[in-house]
Amino acid sequence: MAFKHKSTLLILTAGVFSCTPAWAASVSVVGLFKDKAIVSIDGGRPRTLSVGQTVQGVKLVAADSGSASFDVDGKRRTLGMGQSFAGGAQPGARQSVSLTADARGHFAAAGSLNGYPMTFLVDTGATSIAISAAEAKRIGLDYKAGEVTGVGTAAGVVPAWRVKFNTVKVGGITVSQVDGMVVETGLSVPLLGMSFLNRMEMRRDGQTMTLTQRY
Template identity: 40%
Template sequence: MLTLRFLPTALALLAASQTLVGHAQSVALTGVMGSKALLIINGAPPKALGPNDSLQGVRVVQVLSDSAVVEVQGQRQTLHLGASPVSVGQGLPSGNRKVVLRADSRGHFRDSGFINNKPMQYMVDTGATAIGIGQADAERLGLNFEKGRPVMVRTANGNTQGWHIRLDTVRVGDITVYGVDAVVSPQPMPFVLLGNSFLSQLHMTRQGNEMVLEQR
Protein backbone atom coordinates (compact mmCIF):
# COMPACT_ATOMS: atom_id res chain seq x y z
CA MET A 1 0.00 0.00 0.00
CA LEU A 2 1.30 3.44 -0.92
CA THR A 3 1.65 5.63 2.14
CA LEU A 4 1.54 9.38 1.79
CA ARG A 5 2.63 11.87 4.36
CA PHE A 6 2.31 15.50 3.34
CA LEU A 7 2.77 18.71 5.25
CA PRO A 8 1.31 21.76 3.47
CA THR A 9 2.74 24.05 6.14
CA ALA A 10 6.21 23.25 4.85
CA LEU A 11 5.47 25.51 1.90
CA ALA A 12 5.06 28.43 4.26
CA LEU A 13 8.39 27.65 5.85
CA LEU A 14 10.06 28.39 2.54
CA ALA A 15 8.88 31.97 2.37
CA ALA A 16 12.03 33.16 4.07
CA SER A 17 14.42 30.78 2.31
CA GLN A 18 16.94 32.14 -0.18
CA THR A 19 19.40 30.62 -2.62
CA LEU A 20 22.72 30.40 -0.83
CA VAL A 21 26.07 31.59 -2.09
CA GLY A 22 28.51 29.17 -3.70
CA HIS A 23 27.28 25.67 -4.41
CA ALA A 24 25.13 25.25 -1.31
CA GLN A 25 21.48 24.36 -1.77
CA SER A 26 18.45 25.21 0.36
CA VAL A 27 16.46 21.99 0.68
CA ALA A 28 13.29 21.06 2.59
CA LEU A 29 11.30 17.84 2.88
CA THR A 30 7.60 18.60 2.42
CA GLY A 31 6.24 15.08 2.06
CA VAL A 32 6.90 11.36 1.63
CA MET A 33 5.15 9.29 -1.04
CA GLY A 34 6.04 5.62 -0.62
CA SER A 35 9.73 5.38 -1.51
CA LYS A 36 9.94 8.95 -2.83
CA ALA A 37 10.65 12.22 -1.05
CA LEU A 38 8.92 15.48 -1.98
CA LEU A 39 11.75 18.00 -1.96
CA ILE A 40 11.68 21.77 -2.34
CA ILE A 41 15.06 22.96 -3.61
CA ASN A 42 15.90 26.66 -3.53
CA GLY A 43 12.20 27.58 -3.25
CA ALA A 44 11.14 25.79 -6.45
CA PRO A 45 7.91 23.71 -6.62
CA PRO A 46 8.09 20.30 -4.88
CA LYS A 47 9.59 17.40 -6.83
CA ALA A 48 9.22 13.70 -6.02
CA LEU A 49 12.62 11.97 -5.98
CA GLY A 50 13.53 8.40 -5.07
CA PRO A 51 16.86 6.96 -3.91
CA ASN A 52 19.71 7.85 -6.31
CA ASP A 53 17.54 10.42 -8.14
CA SER A 54 19.21 13.83 -8.56
CA LEU A 55 17.94 17.35 -9.19
CA GLN A 56 19.95 20.59 -9.23
CA GLY A 57 22.93 18.82 -7.72
CA VAL A 58 20.90 17.29 -4.86
CA ARG A 59 20.94 13.47 -4.78
CA VAL A 60 18.54 11.45 -2.65
CA VAL A 61 20.36 8.76 -0.65
CA GLN A 62 17.59 7.30 1.50
CA VAL A 63 13.89 7.88 2.12
CA LEU A 64 12.28 6.94 5.46
CA SER A 65 8.73 7.40 6.77
CA ASP A 66 9.33 10.92 8.12
CA SER A 67 12.80 11.88 6.92
CA ALA A 68 15.18 11.67 3.97
CA VAL A 69 18.94 11.73 3.51
CA VAL A 70 20.27 13.87 0.65
CA GLU A 71 23.77 14.51 -0.65
CA VAL A 72 25.32 17.58 -2.30
CA GLN A 73 28.99 17.51 -3.38
CA GLY A 74 29.69 14.58 -1.07
CA GLN A 75 28.09 16.21 1.96
CA ARG A 76 25.08 14.38 3.41
CA GLN A 77 22.24 15.83 5.43
CA THR A 78 19.15 14.32 7.07
CA LEU A 79 15.96 16.26 6.30
CA HIS A 80 13.00 15.92 8.64
CA LEU A 81 9.40 16.23 7.50
CA GLY A 82 8.11 19.76 8.05
CA ALA A 83 11.39 21.18 9.32
CA SER A 84 12.81 24.48 8.08
CA PRO A 85 14.96 24.39 4.92
CA VAL A 86 18.57 23.44 5.51
CA SER A 87 21.75 24.36 3.68
CA VAL A 88 23.57 21.46 2.09
CA GLY A 89 26.90 21.68 0.30
CA GLN A 90 28.69 24.32 2.33
CA GLY A 91 31.20 23.99 5.10
CA LEU A 92 33.86 21.44 5.90
CA PRO A 93 34.37 18.90 3.11
CA SER A 94 33.51 15.39 4.20
CA GLY A 95 37.03 14.19 3.41
CA ASN A 96 38.41 16.50 6.13
CA ARG A 97 36.24 14.99 8.86
CA LYS A 98 38.32 12.70 10.99
CA VAL A 99 38.48 11.14 14.43
CA VAL A 100 41.68 10.26 16.29
CA LEU A 101 41.38 7.34 18.73
CA ARG A 102 43.97 6.26 21.28
CA ALA A 103 44.34 2.69 22.44
CA ASP A 104 43.57 1.79 26.05
CA SER A 105 45.88 -0.30 28.26
CA ARG A 106 44.67 -3.47 26.53
CA GLY A 107 45.23 -2.10 23.03
CA HIS A 108 41.53 -1.55 22.30
CA PHE A 109 40.15 1.59 20.65
CA ARG A 110 37.04 2.72 22.54
CA ASP A 111 35.04 5.93 22.59
CA SER A 112 31.49 7.27 22.57
CA GLY A 113 29.26 7.95 19.58
CA PHE A 114 25.65 7.92 18.42
CA ILE A 115 23.33 5.43 16.75
CA ASN A 116 20.20 7.01 15.29
CA ASN A 117 21.09 10.14 17.33
CA LYS A 118 21.15 8.22 20.63
CA PRO A 119 24.38 7.88 22.63
CA MET A 120 26.35 4.66 22.79
CA GLN A 121 29.79 3.39 23.81
CA TYR A 122 31.71 1.55 21.12
CA MET A 123 34.89 -0.44 20.56
CA VAL A 124 36.51 -0.73 17.13
CA ASP A 125 36.46 -4.33 15.86
CA THR A 126 38.13 -4.68 12.46
CA GLY A 127 37.35 -8.42 12.45
CA ALA A 128 33.58 -7.93 12.58
CA THR A 129 31.65 -7.86 9.30
CA ALA A 130 28.89 -5.62 10.68
CA ILE A 131 28.26 -3.49 13.73
CA GLY A 132 27.50 -5.72 16.71
CA ILE A 133 24.95 -4.63 19.31
CA GLY A 134 23.82 -6.44 22.45
CA GLN A 135 20.09 -6.82 22.99
CA ALA A 136 20.08 -4.55 26.06
CA ASP A 137 21.75 -1.75 24.11
CA ALA A 138 19.41 -2.30 21.17
CA GLU A 139 16.40 -1.92 23.46
CA ARG A 140 17.86 1.20 25.05
CA LEU A 141 18.48 2.66 21.58
CA GLY A 142 14.87 1.98 20.58
CA LEU A 143 15.82 -0.35 17.72
CA ASN A 144 12.98 -2.46 16.35
CA PHE A 145 15.37 -5.39 15.96
CA GLU A 146 12.82 -8.20 16.36
CA LYS A 147 11.45 -7.26 12.94
CA GLY A 148 14.91 -7.72 11.45
CA ARG A 149 16.10 -10.75 9.51
CA PRO A 150 16.95 -13.72 11.79
CA VAL A 151 20.63 -14.73 11.60
CA MET A 152 22.89 -17.11 13.49
CA VAL A 153 25.37 -15.41 15.83
CA ARG A 154 28.50 -17.09 17.15
CA THR A 155 29.11 -16.49 20.85
CA ALA A 156 31.42 -17.92 23.50
CA ASN A 157 28.57 -20.26 24.49
CA GLY A 158 27.90 -21.49 20.94
CA ASN A 159 25.56 -20.36 18.18
CA THR A 160 22.39 -18.44 18.94
CA GLN A 161 19.82 -16.47 16.98
CA GLY A 162 20.34 -12.77 16.39
CA TRP A 163 18.76 -10.20 14.10
CA HIS A 164 20.19 -8.39 11.09
CA ILE A 165 19.00 -4.78 10.90
CA ARG A 166 19.96 -1.54 9.19
CA LEU A 167 20.75 1.55 11.25
CA ASP A 168 19.66 4.95 9.92
CA THR A 169 22.81 6.72 11.10
CA VAL A 170 26.02 5.99 12.99
CA ARG A 171 28.01 9.02 14.17
CA VAL A 172 31.52 9.07 15.60
CA GLY A 173 32.90 12.55 16.23
CA ASP A 174 32.25 14.60 13.08
CA ILE A 175 31.83 11.48 10.93
CA THR A 176 28.32 10.27 10.06
CA VAL A 177 27.58 7.17 7.98
CA TYR A 178 24.04 6.39 6.77
CA GLY A 179 22.29 3.06 6.28
CA VAL A 180 24.72 0.86 8.21
CA ASP A 181 24.24 -2.90 8.61
CA ALA A 182 24.21 -4.23 12.17
CA VAL A 183 23.56 -7.50 14.00
CA VAL A 184 21.79 -7.58 17.36
CA SER A 185 22.82 -10.41 19.67
CA PRO A 186 20.80 -11.63 22.65
CA GLN A 187 24.07 -12.06 24.55
CA PRO A 188 25.16 -9.20 26.87
CA MET A 189 27.83 -6.97 25.32
CA PRO A 190 29.74 -4.27 27.23
CA PHE A 191 30.18 -2.16 24.07
CA VAL A 192 28.80 -1.72 20.60
CA LEU A 193 31.32 -3.36 18.26
CA LEU A 194 32.16 -0.98 15.44
CA GLY A 195 32.61 -3.40 12.55
CA ASN A 196 33.37 -3.13 8.85
CA SER A 197 29.89 -2.13 7.70
CA PHE A 198 30.90 1.24 9.22
CA LEU A 199 34.70 1.13 8.97
CA SER A 200 34.72 0.22 5.26
CA GLN A 201 33.11 3.61 4.51
CA LEU A 202 36.16 5.37 5.98
CA HIS A 203 39.87 5.69 5.41
CA MET A 204 41.52 4.07 8.42
CA THR A 205 45.17 4.31 9.43
CA ARG A 206 46.98 3.15 12.56
CA GLN A 207 50.34 4.21 13.92
CA GLY A 208 51.45 3.02 17.32
CA ASN A 209 48.66 3.54 19.83
CA GLU A 210 46.71 5.91 17.57
CA MET A 211 44.03 5.10 15.02
CA VAL A 212 42.75 7.77 12.62
CA LEU A 213 39.32 7.41 10.99
CA GLU A 214 38.73 9.81 8.12
CA GLN A 215 35.58 10.19 6.01
CA ARG A 216 36.22 9.55 2.32
Protein backbone atom coordinates (compact mmCIF):
# COMPACT_ATOMS: atom_id res chain seq x y z
CA MET A 1 0.00 0.00 0.00
CA ALA A 2 1.39 3.37 -1.00
CA PHE A 3 0.03 5.20 2.00
CA LYS A 4 -0.51 4.43 5.65
CA HIS A 5 -1.13 6.41 8.81
CA LYS A 6 -2.64 6.14 12.27
CA SER A 7 -3.85 9.70 12.70
CA THR A 8 -7.05 10.02 10.67
CA LEU A 9 -9.33 10.57 13.66
CA LEU A 10 -7.22 13.16 15.48
CA ILE A 11 -8.87 16.52 16.01
CA LEU A 12 -6.52 19.48 15.73
CA THR A 13 -7.01 22.08 18.46
CA ALA A 14 -6.21 25.61 17.37
CA GLY A 15 -3.78 27.63 19.40
CA VAL A 16 -1.80 24.85 21.08
CA PHE A 17 1.03 24.70 18.56
CA SER A 18 3.71 27.17 17.52
CA CYS A 19 5.62 27.38 14.28
CA THR A 20 8.63 29.70 14.29
CA PRO A 21 10.79 30.33 11.21
CA ALA A 22 14.54 30.63 11.60
CA TRP A 23 14.79 33.59 9.24
CA ALA A 24 12.51 36.22 7.76
CA ALA A 25 8.80 35.41 7.74
CA SER A 26 6.36 35.87 4.88
CA VAL A 27 3.67 38.44 5.64
CA SER A 28 0.43 39.12 3.76
CA VAL A 29 -1.93 41.98 4.63
CA VAL A 30 -5.62 41.12 4.49
CA GLY A 31 -7.09 43.97 6.58
CA LEU A 32 -6.11 47.51 7.63
CA PHE A 33 -7.38 49.76 10.42
CA LYS A 34 -6.05 52.56 12.59
CA ASP A 35 -3.25 51.06 14.71
CA LYS A 36 -4.22 47.50 13.71
CA ALA A 37 -3.64 45.15 10.77
CA ILE A 38 -4.98 41.72 9.91
CA VAL A 39 -2.14 39.62 8.54
CA SER A 40 -1.30 36.09 7.48
CA ILE A 41 2.18 35.05 8.63
CA ASP A 42 3.92 32.13 6.88
CA GLY A 43 0.66 31.12 5.22
CA GLY A 44 -1.16 30.75 8.53
CA ARG A 45 -4.65 31.85 9.44
CA PRO A 46 -5.24 35.61 9.40
CA ARG A 47 -4.75 37.26 12.79
CA THR A 48 -5.05 40.79 14.10
CA LEU A 49 -1.90 42.63 15.21
CA SER A 50 -1.91 45.86 17.20
CA VAL A 51 0.86 48.46 16.89
CA GLY A 52 3.82 47.32 18.99
CA GLN A 53 2.78 43.65 18.98
CA THR A 54 5.25 41.02 17.76
CA VAL A 55 4.23 37.58 16.48
CA GLN A 56 6.65 35.02 14.96
CA GLY A 57 9.33 37.68 14.54
CA VAL A 58 6.97 40.13 12.83
CA LYS A 59 6.35 43.45 14.66
CA LEU A 60 3.63 45.87 13.62
CA VAL A 61 5.19 49.35 13.81
CA ALA A 62 2.39 51.50 12.38
CA ALA A 63 -0.94 51.04 10.62
CA ASP A 64 -3.81 53.03 9.18
CA SER A 65 -6.46 52.43 6.53
CA GLY A 66 -3.92 52.83 3.74
CA SER A 67 -0.90 50.77 4.75
CA ALA A 68 0.94 48.99 7.53
CA SER A 69 4.63 49.07 8.47
CA PHE A 70 6.34 46.02 9.90
CA ASP A 71 9.71 45.23 11.41
CA VAL A 72 10.75 41.82 10.03
CA ASP A 73 14.18 40.54 11.07
CA GLY A 74 15.30 44.11 11.75
CA LYS A 75 14.13 45.47 8.39
CA ARG A 76 11.21 47.86 7.88
CA ARG A 77 8.56 46.75 5.38
CA THR A 78 5.51 48.81 4.39
CA LEU A 79 2.61 46.98 2.76
CA GLY A 80 -0.78 48.02 1.43
CA MET A 81 -4.00 46.03 1.38
CA GLY A 82 -3.49 42.68 -0.38
CA GLN A 83 0.27 43.11 -0.60
CA SER A 84 2.77 40.62 0.78
CA PHE A 85 6.42 40.28 1.65
CA ALA A 86 8.25 36.97 1.31
CA GLY A 87 11.30 36.74 3.51
CA GLY A 88 14.25 34.58 2.68
CA ALA A 89 17.15 32.88 4.37
CA GLN A 90 20.53 34.50 4.77
CA PRO A 91 22.90 33.65 1.92
CA GLY A 92 24.12 30.08 2.20
CA ALA A 93 21.78 29.33 5.10
CA ARG A 94 19.27 26.51 5.16
CA GLN A 95 15.72 27.24 6.20
CA SER A 96 14.52 25.80 9.52
CA VAL A 97 11.27 25.74 11.43
CA SER A 98 10.60 24.77 15.05
CA LEU A 99 7.37 23.08 16.10
CA THR A 100 6.04 22.70 19.65
CA ALA A 101 4.08 19.63 20.71
CA ASP A 102 0.67 19.75 22.35
CA ALA A 103 -0.18 17.93 25.57
CA ARG A 104 -0.58 14.66 23.66
CA GLY A 105 2.82 14.95 21.98
CA HIS A 106 1.44 15.78 18.54
CA PHE A 107 3.13 18.35 16.30
CA ALA A 108 1.32 20.68 13.93
CA ALA A 109 2.77 23.01 11.33
CA ALA A 110 1.20 26.13 9.87
CA GLY A 111 1.92 26.59 6.19
CA SER A 112 0.32 26.41 2.78
CA LEU A 113 -0.39 23.99 -0.03
CA ASN A 114 -0.26 25.31 -3.59
CA GLY A 115 -0.46 28.78 -2.02
CA TYR A 116 -3.54 28.07 0.12
CA PRO A 117 -3.15 28.40 3.91
CA MET A 118 -3.28 25.04 5.70
CA THR A 119 -2.31 23.58 9.05
CA PHE A 120 -0.73 20.12 8.89
CA LEU A 121 -0.35 17.38 11.46
CA VAL A 122 3.17 15.92 11.33
CA ASP A 123 2.80 12.17 10.67
CA THR A 124 5.93 10.09 10.05
CA GLY A 125 3.65 7.08 9.48
CA ALA A 126 2.26 8.65 6.30
CA THR A 127 4.33 7.96 3.19
CA SER A 128 3.17 11.21 1.58
CA ILE A 129 1.34 14.43 2.28
CA ALA A 130 -2.36 13.61 2.52
CA ILE A 131 -5.44 15.80 2.45
CA SER A 132 -9.15 15.07 2.30
CA ALA A 133 -11.23 15.38 -0.85
CA ALA A 134 -13.03 18.31 0.79
CA GLU A 135 -9.70 20.15 1.25
CA ALA A 136 -8.71 19.36 -2.33
CA LYS A 137 -11.96 20.89 -3.60
CA ARG A 138 -11.42 23.96 -1.38
CA ILE A 139 -8.07 24.69 -3.01
CA GLY A 140 -9.31 23.90 -6.51
CA LEU A 141 -7.20 20.77 -7.04
CA ASP A 142 -8.31 18.48 -9.88
CA TYR A 143 -7.35 15.40 -7.88
CA LYS A 144 -9.45 12.93 -9.86
CA ALA A 145 -7.05 13.42 -12.76
CA GLY A 146 -4.50 11.53 -10.66
CA GLU A 147 -4.03 7.78 -10.32
CA VAL A 148 -6.76 6.17 -8.25
CA THR A 149 -5.85 3.78 -5.45
CA GLY A 150 -7.09 2.76 -2.02
CA VAL A 151 -5.80 3.58 1.46
CA GLY A 152 -6.47 2.10 4.86
CA THR A 153 -8.20 4.30 7.43
CA ALA A 154 -9.98 3.66 10.71
CA ALA A 155 -13.15 3.24 8.64
CA GLY A 156 -11.55 0.67 6.33
CA VAL A 157 -10.13 0.99 2.82
CA VAL A 158 -11.37 4.11 1.01
CA PRO A 159 -10.68 5.56 -2.46
CA ALA A 160 -7.70 7.90 -2.83
CA TRP A 161 -5.84 9.59 -5.66
CA ARG A 162 -2.10 10.11 -6.11
CA VAL A 163 -1.30 13.74 -6.89
CA LYS A 164 1.65 16.10 -7.13
CA PHE A 165 1.54 19.34 -5.12
CA ASN A 166 3.28 22.24 -6.85
CA THR A 167 4.43 23.89 -3.63
CA VAL A 168 4.33 22.93 0.03
CA LYS A 169 5.30 25.57 2.57
CA VAL A 170 5.91 25.17 6.29
CA GLY A 171 7.19 28.25 8.09
CA GLY A 172 9.98 29.64 5.91
CA ILE A 173 10.56 26.31 4.14
CA THR A 174 9.18 25.88 0.63
CA VAL A 175 9.42 22.60 -1.28
CA SER A 176 8.30 22.09 -4.88
CA GLN A 177 6.77 19.09 -6.67
CA VAL A 178 5.86 16.97 -3.65
CA ASP A 179 4.04 13.63 -3.89
CA GLY A 180 0.67 13.57 -2.18
CA MET A 181 -2.60 11.75 -1.67
CA VAL A 182 -6.19 12.94 -1.69
CA VAL A 183 -8.34 10.68 0.49
CA GLU A 184 -12.07 10.48 -0.20
CA THR A 185 -13.24 10.14 3.42
CA GLY A 186 -11.97 9.49 6.94
CA LEU A 187 -9.17 12.08 7.05
CA SER A 188 -9.98 14.90 9.48
CA VAL A 189 -6.60 16.72 9.39
CA PRO A 190 -4.09 17.34 6.56
CA LEU A 191 -1.06 15.11 7.17
CA LEU A 192 2.53 16.21 6.64
CA GLY A 193 4.02 12.89 5.57
CA MET A 194 7.39 11.56 4.50
CA SER A 195 7.32 12.90 0.92
CA PHE A 196 7.97 16.27 2.60
CA LEU A 197 9.78 15.13 5.74
CA ASN A 198 12.33 13.08 3.77
CA ARG A 199 13.69 16.38 2.45
CA MET A 200 14.30 17.62 5.99
CA GLU A 201 16.71 16.96 8.81
CA MET A 202 14.45 16.21 11.78
CA ARG A 203 15.63 16.82 15.34
CA ARG A 204 13.53 16.49 18.47
CA ASP A 205 14.44 17.98 21.82
CA GLY A 206 11.73 17.33 24.40
CA GLN A 207 8.57 19.12 23.26
CA THR A 208 10.30 20.82 20.32
CA MET A 209 10.85 19.41 16.84
CA THR A 210 13.14 21.25 14.42
CA LEU A 211 12.93 20.69 10.69
CA THR A 212 15.86 21.91 8.57
CA GLN A 213 15.63 21.79 4.80
CA ARG A 214 18.20 19.47 3.21
CA TYR A 215 17.33 20.16 -0.44
